[in-house]
Amino acid sequence: MENLGYYNGKFGLLEEMTVPMLDRVCYFGDGVYDATYSRNHKIFALDEHIERFYNSAGLLGIKIPHSKEQVKEILKEMVLKVDSGEQFVYWQITRGTGMRNHAFPGDEVPANLWIMLKPLNIKDMSKKLKLITLEDTRFLHCNIKTLNLLPSVIAAQKTEEAGCQEAVFHRCDRVTECAHSNVSIIKDGVLKTAPTDNLILPGIARAHLIKMCKAFNIPVDETAFTLKELMEADEIIVTSSGQFCMATSEIDGKPVGGKAPELVKKLQAALLNEFLEETNAD
Structure with missing residues (x-):
């Protein structure tokens, strides 16, 4: 595949992926994200990015419904599905799906995990x-x-x-x-x-x-x-x-x-x- 999207266990081409209109990201931007790059289908500095991801979520009181190891394994599996080994690896968590309400939904509403992958190289550092x-x-x-x-x-x-x-x-x-x-x-x-x-x-x-x-x-x-x-x-x-x-x-x-x-x-x-x-x- 040229690129890949993921939403709560479902994945496909980014151009074909859809998300619920009631995901809280749509009206509040209610979530956090992180990103890095992969080369040879290996994700760079993944542990550090995962730590920051969970720290950001914790500071906003968002409970990620996966362990750190589970998210890392999902990301590692995903990058193998994209043809290019050099990819921009982006993921985010949003505070669940429900009718618009400023107050947080209850714990029974799980957070939503998104992943987006696309071919991209790191920048040429010889340029200023x-x-x-x-x-x-x-x-x-x-x-x-x-x-x-x-x-x-x-x-x-x-x-x-x-x-x-x-x-x-x-x-x-x-x-x-x-x-x-x-x-x-x-x-x-x-x-x-x-x-x-x-x-x-x-x-x-x-x-x-x-x-x-x-x-x-x-x-x-x-x-x-x-x-x-x-x-x-x-x-x-x-x-x-x-x-x-x-x-x-x-x-x-x-x-x-x-x-x-x-x-x-x-x-x-x-x-x-x-x-x-x-x-x-x-």
């Missing part, structure tokens, strides 16, 4: 990104990977209209994260990245970047940084599941970064190698 900055007007629980993504959708549209690839959010002068990525900076050989408080998503790729810096004895400073620090950084790095360590060349039309290219290349090579090793064919 162009960014824009936007005031962060999202709610105060950005640490939950909720399905309520309208602010990020609007930011993505503004980014595309500006001819850029990503938007950097800030609350007053504090940089938080990007519309669908984490952002970190390198200054004087130190990686600086925002703390994992309620204003940013604890990115899996961000965690791998920190781990790799520590392996190379690169100091890591997990404290908030400002727009001024962002613009004056030696390098600006954007991380997400499909782009492990992307450097930046421009923000709001102004040239930035490019002052520590060898350090960036070293991290990119190590992170790519980690991905290739974990997803290597047996």
Whole structure:
């Protein structure tokens, strides 16, 4: 199959899948999601993504009707059904199906598990990104990977209209994260990245970047940084599941970064190698 959808045990081509109109996702966006990539039909960093998935669900009081091991096995079985070994692997849980009511349904209403797979490769890290900055007007629980993504959708549209690839959010002068990525900076050989408080998503790729810096004895400073620090950084790095360590060349039309290219290349090579090793064919 070229792609694959799954809904509560039923699966088929994405173009042919349907879901109930009364699924709470349709009127409340009531659910959480996670995503990663597979290569050679092996899912990268699956344990870490599952942990974040269950943490997000728990923070919203959504009870997933499967164990972590059961969800992992479903995902592993699903990726084998898609022809391409290199896939974008996306899954979400929604708070059940029922007549529209703001209050949660009772425990007798089970949550709904969705899975969506499509062929997709990770990003080419040799290319540099162009960014824009936007005031962060999202709610105060950005640490939950909720399905309520309208602010990020609007930011993505503004980014595309500006001819850029990503938007950097800030609350007053504090940089938080990007519309669908984490952002970190390198200054004087130190990686600086925002703390994992309620204003940013604890990115899996961000965690791998920190781990790799520590392996190379690169100091890591997990404290908030400002727009001024962002613009004056030696390098600006954007991380997400499909782009492990992307450097930046421009923000709001102004040239930035490019002052520590060898350090960036070293991290990119190590992170790519980690991905290739974990997803290597047996």
